Amino acid sequence: MAVKDEPDHDEEAGEHGEEGVAVKSDDTGKHQSVTTSSLDGLQSQDSRKVMDIVDRLRRSGLSSELQLPQLVVSGDQSSGKSSVLEAITEIPFPRKENLCTRFATEIILRRAPTASISTKIIPDKFRPTTEKKRLENFKSSILDFTELPNLMEEATNLMGLGDDGAGAFSRDVLSIEIAGPGRPHLTLVDLPGLIHSETKMQSKADVELIDGLVDDYIKEKRTIVMAVVSAKNDYANQIILKKCRDVDPKGHRTLGIITKPDFLEPDSDNEASWIELAENRDIQFALGWHILKNRSNKEINTSFAERNVSEHIFFSKGKYRELPSEMLGINSLGSRLSQLLYKHLKTELPALQKELNSKHAEVCRELELLGDQRPTAHEQRRFLMSVSSNYQEIVNNAVKGDYDDQFFGILEPDEPVDHERNMRRLRAVVQYLNLQFASVMREYGNKSRITASDSDELSLPIDDFLAPPAEPRTNALDEGYAQFKSLQEGISRDAAVQRVSNVLVRSRGRELPCTFNPLLISQLFWEQSTNWKTIAEYHVERVANVCSQFVSLAIREAVSLDVAGRLLAIRVDDALQGRLDSAKSELGTIIQDTKRHPITYDPHYVDAVQKRRSKIYNARIQQLAETASTEIADANDGWTYKQMLDAAVLNHSISDREDPDMEKTSAEEALDDSLSYYEGEINYFISVVTKQVIERYLLTKLAKDTISPMVIGDMTDNEVAFVAAEPEEKTRDREFLENRKATLEKGQATFKSALGLFR
The missing domain is CATH 3.40.50.300 (P-loop containing nucleotide triphosphate hydrolases)
Known part of the structure; x- marks a missing residue:
């Protein structure tokens, strides 16, 4: 003015x-x-x-x-x-x-x-x-x-x-x-x-x-x-x-x-x-x-x-x-x-x-993250013990699937399951990824997908387990797992039998004609399970990455960002890497076990072999019956036509069907036996990967191995000081927040003393 x-x-x-x-x-x-x-x-x-x-x-x-x-x-x-x-x-x-x-x-x-x-x-x-x-x-x-x-x-x-x-x-x-x-x-x-x-x-x-x-x-x-x-x-x-x-x-x-x-x-x-x-x-x-x-x-x-x-x-x-x-x-x-x-x-x-009350709560929260003043080594170690207690409660609840703590917040249902907010619910994310792993293993774990026979000579049924559904469930798999579709190749049953026959010839031992070397089953299974290692390694890496990101979020919830960063650098990152290395080692052992000679005591294997052979036998009989069937008019029954089997035609067809190619017969039996064995082994493999690798090495003791009283107790005084000692700028931050808190509390006291004015 x-x-x-x-x-x-x-x-x-x-x-x-x-x-x-x-x-x-x-x-x-x-x-x-x-x-x-x-x-x-x-x-x-x-x-x-x-x-x-x-x-x-x-x-x-x-x-x-x-x-x-x-x-x-x-x-x-x-x-x-x-x-x-x-x-x-x-x-x-x-x-x-x-x-x-x-x-x-x-x-x-x-x-x-x-x-x-x-x-x-x-x-x-x-x-x-x-x-x-x-x-x-x-x-x-x-x-x-x-x-x-x-x-x-x-x-x-x-x-x-x-x-x-x-x-x-x-x-x-x-x-x-x-x-x-x-x-x-x-x-x-x-x-x-x-x-x-x-x-x-x-x-x-x-x-x-x-x-x-x-x-x-x-x-x-x-x-x-x-x-x-x-x-x-x-x-x-x-x-x-x-x-x-x-x-x-x-x-x-x-x-x-x-x-x-x-x-x-x-x-x-x-x-x-x-x-x-x-x-x-x-x-x-x-x-x-x-x-x-x-x-x-x-x-x-x-x-x-x-x-x-x-x-x-x-x-x-x-x-x-x-x-x-x-x-x-x-x-x-x-x-x-x-x-x-x-x-x-x-x-x-x-x-x-x-x-005013909202700002006071916000300042109190920031001071809580800073923790108490900690100039001495004892106070610094005590501070980290308190941090580990809060951290362990969050992580253990997440592993158990107990999401009552405010840390877990509100879901983002329209975002991916591993979105930052959704990832806080660790058990739910791991369960989802395990189901993805199981689905991709069953759909694309087998290197060769057996389809119908090329020949019309015999209409054998498509293998119920190995053949995918009419519309593969790739739309149910996220981008990471759907990539493994490219690892699989389609092959007809006739081509599969011929491939087995070639392997049989090149692996023959002293077995009698019409039989095959037991090692043939091993060769066929090893070839069919080639994709398992690649898929399983990806799954373990992905779950480990989710655990790592979750741990980082949990630490930042339990303590201020600067202390969280130093904890991650000096202890947690190495601990997570160690857990991942152990998981990979266990997976390597499991993969190595699949390279051994097939052994199973599962009665379902025998049942699967019998059902598969019975299905093939019944299909052949059905085809022979259709070949020998004829219609005969019956005058006594009003000249109606009845379906009858011509015994002479049936005998002639059976004679023609007697296949002198014993190697092909052996190859078919070896293929069916290997497929039956694969059915049982893939279910076992999915179970051991999710239980012995994911659960045992990546989830169990996640809190204990990363930040726990024992981990804090094993840290040297120099390490504790490096992590927990308050830098000068944090001391200034604390002083600033304490002053803000005092100012806000004076305001609250002013309001409290004046409440009667508005009554």
Whole structure:
């Protein structure tokens, strides 16, 4: 706001007790106690109690944590904001040209036993650290208002806005706290005037800076905006009105202030349009409008009391007499603001308390992750023991499938099962992967997939187990497991029998004709189970990776990120790698067992061989029967036709079918025996991989082997110090969080002491 030099004001009033007085400057610049009607309006009993709560919250430091309710005065340049502020606070702000227009000024009025004026600078959060410290070090107190101009000029220079400064405006805030026995608890923020366009003295960057600064203040939901518009200019062209309607369309927290009505020609159309605006019939605000008369140039040296008298006389004439008195003048504005602030603050305080409690819980959680201070080796080891206890509870519950802890959170059903949130439910993920492994083994574990015979000579049935369903279940397998489809090749039964025959010839020993070397079954099984190793190794690696990611999440839940990272590096990563190596070793042993000569004591194998041979035998008999069948007409039965077997044709067919190729017969038997053996072995292999490898080496004792009291106990003092000793930055973080916690708890205590106010 642009202001000019103003001499001290001489106000005459009677003295009162503490509750009805305000501080003023006399001709000597010293404080006196006088009655002030405008401030009295801001000090109704209920309002004072509510404002006292907000003041106590602000003084406890909560303004750095929460957006506290406040009054913001904003308007275009030369709109009369300075006069509004002076009329409300009755503080003679310095009127040196361009002194108060270049940064936000926070004016804090506070009731106190003795009078004082103190100032400080709140640096812009984007300033470099060194500049922040320099500005924060500016703190000054004065005894009377005559020293205020020099003090404000000093602050302006520190911000880099003096005559030699490169900047014209700043996002720093000058905070002026004025205390005294009669002051109301009230905070107002005066913002730089909005600029319509750049000029020689004000650049485009200046326009944008002020525009953004005003937006930052007025968009806050707990801020009441006093939108000041000057009657000297068309209100449709004054930027502040559009800004207020953008952030507060209904005007629930916007009070329109019309200044300089004495510049309007009495009984003119222009005056009528402004009165219509004041009556809330043009631009409507739920809080309405108010009209104030500024001191004219001739009245610039008059006191506040004389200013109020002049204003009262002005509004007692012309069309202003027809307006309600509560929307005219500074005295009624004080009462109006008192009621407005009381309602607003009473509405906002419950939400403020809820936000305060939420932030307190958040800070407590961050401190919990940091743990207690731990300067000694004993405290450091004790800290890690506590971490291991929390960690073990999470991991053991995950392995058992008990998901009650808050760590497991909410599922993401539309995301993959190993999505970060879903992966927290470790048992569910491993069960899913085991089922994927079992499915892919049964579908694509066999190297050759036997299909129907190429020959029409004998329609043998397709092998029920080895032939896939009509539509393979690749759509049920995720991308990782579906890749193994390419490892399998299709082959007809005739080709399979021929391949076995070739192997039989090349592996013949001293066995009699029509039989085959027992080692032939081994060869056939080894060839058919070639894919097992590749699929099983992939499965073990995938489950191990899931366990590793889960452990990382669990550690980060149990302790802060820096300690978690060091624990992973010094102990956990090696432990997980060791468990994976053991799992791979066990899998290697199981794979090696499959390379031995087939041995089984499973009665299902014999049953499978018998069923397979019976199926083939029955198919052949059925085909022979169909060949020898004929239809015969029976005259005794009304010349109906009956299906009969021709014995001669049947005998001839059987003779023709007697296959002299004994190697083919042996090859067929060897193929069927190997397939029956494969059926049993693949189920066994799936079981031992999931139980002896996945369960035994990757899940069982997962918590114990990674972070447990025993693991912590085995760590050397140097290792413990490396993991748990608090670095300097963490000590600063703890101090910062402790200070935040103390500040928030002061605020909670303030609310607790004021609960009876709203009952």
